[in-house]
Amino acid sequence: MRDSSITLRRALDLPPLQHARVLAGNAGIEHRVRHVNVMEVPDILPWVQPDELLLTTAYPLRDDHAALGTLVPELAAKGLAGIAIKPDRYLGKVPTAMLIAADACSFPLIELPPESSFNEIISAVLSVILNEQSLRLQRAAEIHDRFTQIVLGGGGLREIAMTLAQLVERQVLIVDQHGEVLTGSGELDIERLTDEVMMAAHGDGAEAGRWVSVKIGGREATLQPIMVDGEPYGAIAALAPAETMSTDDLEALQFAATVAALRQVQARALVEGDRRFQAVCLEELVSGHLTDRSVLSERAEAFGWDLSLPRAVLLAQAGSSSGGDADTVRSLADAARVALGGAAIVWERSTQAAALVAPRGADPAALLDAADSLRREAARRLPTMPVSIGIGRVRGDPLELRESHAEARRALEVGRWRSPGEVVTFERMGLDRLLASVSAPELSAFRHTMIEPLAAYDRAHRSNLLDTLEAYVATRNAAEAARRLYVHYNTVRSRLARIEELIGPFLADTERLTGLAVALHIHRRGH
Known part of the structure; x- marks a missing residue:
């Protein structure tokens, strides 16, 4: 908690200063005053501090008008709140140079009447400041007690939000690290x-846990990050501009974030423990044990x-094939919980997120919709990492999910074999279902031998023999291949003749054509 302070304007309303006049630098009248000092020596600069009101008769500099002229900018540079001078006895009047400098620096220069007592001024100002400090300490104790009761009473984020809303008299909401609203007041x-x-x-400016001003739903808000060991756990927001909130309000916001962090750590530990046990049980189910x-x-x-619903395994x-670290897997599983809905049963594996998905009406096509939703949510949380998804077939009997799991594993392998970020269902794997079980060197050797x-x-010749062969293999008709390639029929016949010169006869060999089709498929997959 920072020391309390009052504005210079408020200080001038106190009885010992009521007859003081601001001669110059009135633009700084809202400067904060935390301390009061008296200038008794010429070299005062080493002994002053920010937010200080300096009192003086100018006696130490009475014969040095040049020093008086530079005193104001030097004090302003030190961050003082202002200077109050009793000029009658030693100066007669305040030098013009001081007035000009005070206006230029927006540094209040106050003239005190001859009867002013420095002791009374110091006592009055410090009494108000100490009273403010006492009130703030009482307020801090109240804040501490309110939130401590929540912790001791087993309250959660809802109670934290409601308590903070009462303390700051603003609407409050709490979000997780992805911005999803967890709870709030009102x-x-x-x-x-x-x-x-x-x-x-959670940017650079928030590393130390500092609040930031943001807009939420078009409204000005003050957002305090919830951090644990530098890791973002979420944020707590008061729906009001920071400038309308008092220092006590901002400290309550920070304390609420600390308590919320504690609750989040406790809740995460409980959830993680429960999820780990669930994961063990689900692994036993899908492995067939x-x-x-x-x-x-x-x-x-x-x-x-709810295992009464027909379900399929999604992985x-x-x-890459390593699947990322534990944080990546956790983020992927969290994305699955959001994207796949409450009916999905989601768990984490060492390198994967897994789910038992219940498609609408047991429709296999709905599985692709679910996978697309997961990919979109994962892209938001893991923007630099492609996500591959494999899905097994739907099973009505939960004890048959081991088969769907084996299919999902195969589909995931095929997807990664094709390219990172693929979504593959077992039902639509086609030829890749076989090719995925063959090693990459074997596939490369087969492609090399064939084409x-x-x-x-x-x-070497910048020709299109492979494209021509692919069009012919797909159609088994030279005229149709020519139409696909937008070339003349005779051009295709000529190219086919050249192809047979290079790799041998194949036009009348059905088995050879099949082999060439497979080799072309491998070639297009990049093997």
């Missing part, structure tokens, strides 16, 4: 904060799983 018409707002909350229906029913009831992996002479010829 009616909430906001579901999540924008990425820009969350970036402002759990075969007792009565045990499955007990676990489903305990964890709230998602971010980045490398054509690829080399195309590179």
